Amino acid sequence: MSAPLDIHMFPCFWDNYGFLIHSPVTGETACIDTPEPDKIILALEGKDWQLSEIWNTHHHPDHAGGNMELKNLYGAKVRGCGADKSRIPGLDIELADGDSFMFAGHKVHIMETPGHTIGHIIYYIPTMKTAFVGDTVFALGCGRLFEGTPEQMYESIGKIAALPDDTKLYCAHEYTLSNGKFALTVEPDNQDLINYMEEAKARRDQNLPTVPTSVAAEKKANPFFRAATAKQLGKIRKAKDNF
Template sequence: MVPADIHVFPCRSDNIGVLVRDAASGACAAIDAPEEAAVRRALAETGWRLTHILVTHKHPDHVEGIPGLKRETGATVIGPAAEAAAIPDIDRRVAEGDVVEVGALRGEVIATPGHTLGHIAYWFARERALFAGDTLFALGCGRLFEGTPADMWATLEKLAALPDDTRLYCGHEYTLANAHFALAADPDNAALAKRAADIEARRARGELTVPSLLGEEKATNPFLRAREQALAAAVNLAGRPAAEVFAALRAWKDRF
């Protein structure tokens, strides 16, 4: 496994910032740039030098910090080709199957439409690290601003096929609110109840809950469990296709 240093920190009111560094070369990428000042503080705290910004999607709370960071560091900005017009100072446009390199670290681009149509994630297989932006959250998934429920369900199935020991880095600290919804949708899930209690305690101590493990998400995240009978029953869709169950769960969460 190639050594990688990963630093997680809060941005804005509830965004998650992430720095990924190749220990051998010193190359360092920010996953999105939610807030210039927060990223600069994280760089100062770690002593790392920013060389890349890997953008997951076009929303302002993920790209606002790019111009200032680019001016200061000259970092190479990489982002989804389908949303390039809305990403400031983009240098390289990528799509499904492309590879990005941060020093010796190699990440595969995965198309993840749903939250936005051009959304992408970055999968660093050797490091078992998935940077999912606003597609898959700890105990949740992104709102469907552009894609359909079918789009997002197909995306989540794609991500769920990755190894269970994958560390999931998402774009927001929504986990406590997500846990409350998950318990409402899946109240008899013992693993979920245990996890929710741990999340309550961690947030009470002011700790971030990112990353989580993908295997943990498969066992407790209701949006990855739409094939389970318990979740189908929770939305009165027993026996119906998983995509329909997912759509009903997402609509319920929007009202929750």
């Protein structure tokens, strides 16, 4: 059993989260996406960590826009979805569904979760009961379907829902309160959702994050996890876009 990894989370831009994952044993450090390089550099310096890897979930500028600056500064290697190699700056290691790699003695599993973009992947670390899910799912929500279809998103969410209930989901944005407001229009009588929202409001009132969430919590309250079919998911997504 490898020593646990430290996860450090901090806000970037208006509502993005930056994440660092670090091994106190080997000193290896990865950042998940590169939303705001200045904030990531500050976080690294604050912890006295050296960046060794960048793990991209997808190509959007608020996720991969800082790749080159951080790669040049630290010599970090960039991992990302091979299907999107033309859109991920500085990509060194191309990943695909079912791939895995070792990070400081922990196995990291790659799952392709298209929908928000075609080349979207998530990083799942079973030994840490943790998944970095990018913009595929959010607390009480899911990513906009910029490139993929409802069928793809339905399948992608199904993969995440199939992870163990106590898996922590690190979503890339703090959208919970606005997602929850919409979710309550879909299932106004869902007591788990009502309780979830009360807790989320209390946390936001104290300026605390609502991320990470868990597979169990989303299965009970997230309308996109609860959609019975891809068609239903598509309808809910469209309603959310117009909400």
